[in-house]
Amino acid sequence: MSSSAAKIYNKSRSIIANINRFLLLQPNPFSLWNSSTTPTPTASPLPLLSTLASLNVNKSTTTTASNTAPSSSGTSAPSGSRTMASTPVGNDEALLASARAFIPSLTNAMHKGQAGRIMVIGGNEEYTGAPYFSGISALKVGADLAHIVCVKNASPVIKSYSPELIVHPILDSDNAVEQIMNWVPRMHCIVIGPGMGRDPKILNVVAQVIEKLKELDKPMIIDADGLFLVTSNVELIRNYSKVILTPNSMEFSRLISAVLGEEVKPAPSASAEKVKELAKELGYVTILHKGATDVASNGRLVVCCAGGGSNRRCGGQGDLLAGALSVLFHWAIAFGDRGDAPAPPELLAAYGACRLTRECARLAYSQNGRSTTTSDLVRLIHQAFSFLFGP
Numbered sequence: 001m002s003s004s005a006a007k008i009y010n011k012s013r014s015i016i017a018n019i020n021r022f023l024l025l026q027p028n029p030f031s032l033w034n035s036s037t038t039p040t041p042t043a044s045p046l047p048l049l050s051t052l053a054s055l056n057v058n059k060s061t062t063t064t065a066s067n068t069a070p071s072s073s074g075t076s077a078p079s080g081s082r083t084m085a086s087t088p089v090g091n092d093e094a095l096l097a098s099a100r101a102f103i104p105s106l107t108n109a110m111h112k113g114q115a116g117r118i119m120v121i122g123g124n125e126e127y128t129g130a131p132y133f134s135g136i137s138a139l140k141v142g143a144d145l146a147h148i149v150c151v152k153n154a155s156p157v158i159k160s161y162s163p164e165l166i167v168h169p170i171l172d173s174d175n176a177v178e179q180i181m182n183w184v185p186r187m188h189c190i191v192i193g194p195g196m197g198r199d200p201k202i203l204n205v206v207a208q209v210i211e212k213l214k215e216l217d218k219p220m221i222i223d224a225d226g227l228f229l230v231t232s233n234v235e236l237i238r239n240y241s242k243v244i245l246t247p248n249s250m251e252f253s254r255l256i257s258a259v260l261g262e263e264v265k266p267a268p269s270a271s272a273e274k275v276k277e278l279a280k281e282l283g284y285v286t287i288l289h290k291g292a293t294d295v296a297s298n299g300r301l302v303v304c305c306a307g308g309g310s311n312r313r314c315g316g317q318g319d320l321l322a323g324a325l326s327v328l329f330h331w332a333i334a335f336g337d338r339g340d341a342p343a344p345p346e347l348l349a350a351y352g353a354c355r356l357t358r359e360c361a362r363l364a365y366s367q368n369g370r371s372t373t374t375s376d377l378v379r380l381i382h383q384a385f386s387f388l389f390g391p
Contacts, residue, residue, distance in 0.1 A: 088272060088295075088304040090342030090351075095303065098342060099328070099352035100389050102335035103142075116143030118326045119183065120191045121171065121206060122224070123150030127195030128157040130224065130319045133374055134194045135165045137323030140381040141356070143330075146323075147187070149180055150195075151202070171196075176205045181212055189219040189326040193226025194319045203229050210236050217242065219329050223322040227251045231258045239283030241298075244329060244346060246288045246322055252278075255287075268292040272302045286346045288325075288354070290318060296350035303347045308358030310365030316374030317357060324381075325353035352389070359384035 090098075104115060118138040123131035128150075135146035147166045148158055155169035170179040184190070190213060192206060206229060213220055219242045222230055227247050230237055231254050237243045247255055249266035256264045256274065259281055264274060270289040279287045280299030288296040293306040332345035332352075341348060357377070363384060364376040 088302045090303060092307060094342045095348065095351045096355065096388060098338070099332075099348050099355075101338070101341075102328075102332045102345070102348065103389050104331060104334075106391070113144045113186075116327045116330050117145045117147070117186055117188050118143045118191065118323070118330075119147045119149060119187045119189075120194060120323070120326075121149045121180070121209065122192070122194040122196035122226070123148060123154040123158055123171070124195060124197040124199070124202070125151065125153045127197065128154050128161075129316060129374075130195030132158055132161045132165065133316045133319035133378065134191050134223075134323035134326075136162055136378060137320040137381060138191075138327050139164055140378060141324045141327045141385060143327045147183060149183075154195075171202060171205065172199075177208045177212070180205075180209055184209075184213065184216065184218065187218065188330040189221065191221045191223065191322050191326045193222055193224035193229075194322060196225040198225055198228055203232075207233065207236060214240050219326075219333060220244070221246060221322050221326050221329065223318060227255070231255055234259055234282065237282065237285055240285060241346075242333075244286040244288055244325065244350060246290060246318065246325070248290050248318065252287075252289050270295045272297070272304065276300075276302050286350065288350045290321065290354075294350075294354040294358075296347055296354070298344065298346055301343055301347060303343050303351045305351055305354035305358065307355060308362040310361040310372065312361070312365050312370065312372040314373050317361060317377060320360070320374060320377055320381075321353055321357045324356050325349060328352045328356075355388055356381070356384055359388055 104110070116138065118135070120131045120134045120138075122134070131148045131150060131154075135148050138146045145166065146164070147168060149168045149171050150158055151172040152169040155167050158165065159167045168179070168183065170176055173179060192210065196202060196206065206226070210220070220237075220240075221244050222237065223246045227245060228251075230245065231251075234255075237245070245255070249268065249270065252270060252275075253264050253266045256262050256278055259278055269292045272295050275287050275289050275295045276297040276299060279285055279297045282299070284299035286296065286298045288294060292309075293304055296303045296305075328349040329346065332349040335345065337344050343351070360377040360380045361372075363380045364372045368376050
């Protein structure tokens with residue numbers, strides 16, 4: 001093929017890809033963001049997270065009337081919470097705009113670590129990829145530093161995947177809790193579970209760490225085998241508002257059985273009411289049920305995400321989501337709860353992480369089809385992030 005013919009061919013492929021991108025990004029109930037119809041945030045994104053954390057502008061205790069409904073139960077939400085909603089709140093335009101608002105601008109005024117120091121607790125001899133995907137995804141989304149806490153024998157393998165990760169081979173040490181807690185105070189969010197396994201000794205260590213994380217008021221994302229631990233001891237996270245559980249359909253079914261005593265068969269998409277009911281019963285923790293439609297609830301409101309995605313179900317996508325969510329959760333908390341946003345920080349972070357993961361999956365599947373793996377998704381995080389949230 002001549003040079004000029006190759007240029008025409010590549011240009012044609014680019015045009016077709018853009019057309020497909022436009023069409024694929026509009027499954028109901030979503031549409032492309034239109035700045036002319038998006039509510040203006042109360043405050044513009046600020047470059048310094050320390051500044052964001054100090055702001056508390058126009059805080060409101062309710063969402064708009066069209067998005068809320070009184071709770072049908074006799075249990076009232078904690079003081080200062082938004083009005084209970086029986087249907088999903090917000091739409092793609094409003095949720096994306098609110099998510100964009102809490103993403104910090106890149107500026108020379110920021111110092112290393114300010115955009116996020118993330119810790120991933122997990123990784124054993126059999127499962128070294130899961131903590132890697134969570135850690136590297138956190139970095140690709142915008143965290144400055146990612147620490148992996150794993151068992152000793154998993155450490156050389158995880159280190160070999162990327163020099164970007166700080167790996168601590170201490171999860172199975174005799175004084176594991178003490179060593180982990182030496183690092184925790186400087187962390188912004190902790191991801192618990194990817195590749196952790198179910199060794200009773202490790203589970204006991206992680207349970208103790210969770211208790212100490214609560215004492216320090218640290219945000220947590222609990223996924224994979226971390227959910228196995230929580231299912232066996234739900235009191236570990238009950239009433240803790242800074243935790244997000246990320247079950248798939250099977251893990252959600254086990255949680256429902258353990259907490260509500262009900263048998264709910266795993267399904268591609270969860271009942272929004274069931275997700276909200278479980279979150280409320282656990283004391284208004286946030287639950288993100290991953291599925292054909294992702295459903296997130298903090299026990300008061302529900303947010304759903306069904307845009308993008310792919311027909312390929314390769315292992316590791318949930319680990320990518322957990323890593324991305326840890327960063328967005330940190331940013332959302334630092335920015336604070338704005339009364340004009342359709343949802344509070346934890347749900348906006350969940351929605352943003354879902355949209356980002358789905359866009360990565362859509363792009364990767366369009367390029368690789370049946371051969372898509374999570375490594376393909378990781379390589380596309382920048383492209384997906386820039387499209388949804390800007391540079």
